[in-house]
Amino acid sequence: MVLAAYAPVADLLQSHSCQTIIVSTSSAKYSSKFAASLGFKIPGTVVIDRKRATHKAVRMRSSVYASLVTPFKKHLKTFGYKALGEALRVSLRNATAGHGHSWQQGGLMVLEHKGLNAGGNATCKWAWREEYPGDWLPVHEVLRDALGIDDAPQISFPERLDFVIAARNALAAGGSSPSSTSADPRAPQMCTEDVCSAPKLRARLEANEQGNASK
Amino acid sequence: MGDLLDRAPKTHMAPDGPMKTSTDIDMAALLKATVECDGSTTSLHEVLAAGTGDRTLMLFVRNGA
Numbered sequence: 001m002v003l004a005a006y007a008p009v010a011d012l013l014q015s016h017s018c019q020t021i022i023v024s025t026s027s028a029k030y031s032s033k034f035a036a037s038l039g040f041k042i043p044g045t046v047v048i049d050r051k052r053a054t055h056k057a058v059r060m061r062s063s064v065y066a067s068l069v070t071p072f073k074k075h076l077k078t079f080g081y082k083a084l085g086e087a088l089r090v091s092l093r094n095a096t097a098g099h100g101h102s103w104q105q106g107g108l109m110v111l112e113h114k115g116l117n118a119g120g121n122a123t124c125k126w127a128w129r130e131e132y133p134g135d136w137l138p139v140h141e142v143l144r145d146a147l148g149i150d151d152a153p154q155i156s157f158p159e160r161l162d163f164v165i166a167a168r169n170a171l172a173a174g175g176s177s178p179s180s181t182s183a184d185p186r187a188p189q190m191c192t193e194d195v196c197s198a199p200k201l202r203a204r205l206e207a208n209e210q211g212n213a214s215k
Numbered sequence: 216m217g218d219l220l221d222r223a224p225k226t227h228m229a230p231d232g233p234m235k236t237s238t239d240i241d242m243a244a245l246l247k248a249t250v251e252c253d254g255s256t257t258s259l260h261e262v263l264a265a266g267t268g269d270r271t272l273m274l275f276v277r278n279g280a
Contacts, residue, residue, distance in 0.1 A: 002276050002277075013272060014267070017268035017269055018268055018270040019266040019268050019271050020271070020273075021266070021272070021273050021274070022273075022274045023273060023275045024276055028251055028254070044274065045262065045266065047252045047262055048250060048251040048252070049248065049249075050251075053244065053248035053249060053250075054245055054248045054250065054259060056244070057240060057241045057244035057248060058241075058245060058273075060275055105277065106277045108273065109240070109272075109275070110270065110271070110272055111271045112270050113270070113271065114269040115269075124239075124240045126238065127235075127236050127237060127238050128236060129234070130277075
């Protein structure tokens with residue numbers, strides 16, 4: 001979802017002399033298959049950090065509680081206790097080695113590093129550490145506040161979910177990527193559990209957006 | 216139930232809890248961190264230096280997404 005959210009502003013970032021680096025804890029094999037199954041261009045350079053040295057350096061949160069409980073605690077009224085139990089079950093069942101570190105939270109950092117090749121320094125200018133999965137800031141606010149880009153479009157996370165599903169379906173229908181076919185048992189599979197269904201995910205994202213709007 | 220959830224153990228990477236927007240990071244460790252990029256093992260310093268522009272937006276994604 002984060003990748004899909006930043007895909008529409010990739011060119012805008014580049015035009016403002018800002019490169020994008022995506023840090024993943026997944027295995028190289030999983031990341032490669034995941035990227036091939038997306039159906040859209042990844043909006044930056046992917047680096048893999050299985051040992052989470054970068055996460056530790058920038059003090060990203062790592063928490064079982066934040067991964068499994070907090071998202072549903074935040075939206076318990078929307079989903080109820082049954083959804084919480086189901087999410088716990090699905091999360092634990094899907095926690096395979098290649099997926100990456102399940103308890104590591106994500107976030108955003110903006111670094112300035114003029115003349116790094118010539119011995120220059122790098123500094124952190126802006127940071128956002130997610131407290132739980134889905135603790136995302138609106139993309140246009142990130143670009144405005146962190147990078148001074150005032151003309152970024154407003155990105156809707158629910159719309160991005162629809163986009164991700166459509167892109168994956170189109171790729172699967174076209175068969176242009178071998179890793180996206182169901183014949184490859186190693187390819188990442190879409191979760192078919194009800195809690196991961198598009199309507200449930202869309203409801204979560206809309207609840208998130210309403211929460212952000214009311215802040 | 217709400218109290219139970221509040222009392223559940225919490226773990227944090229930083230000893231002083233999550234500092235959501237702090238720019239106080241260990242830059243030396245960050246630049247020195249070993250990462251895989253395009254099939255090669257390198258340092259984040261090299262990745263930053265190889266890119267274009269003087270600024271970088273780093274997206275730390277969960278489970279590859």
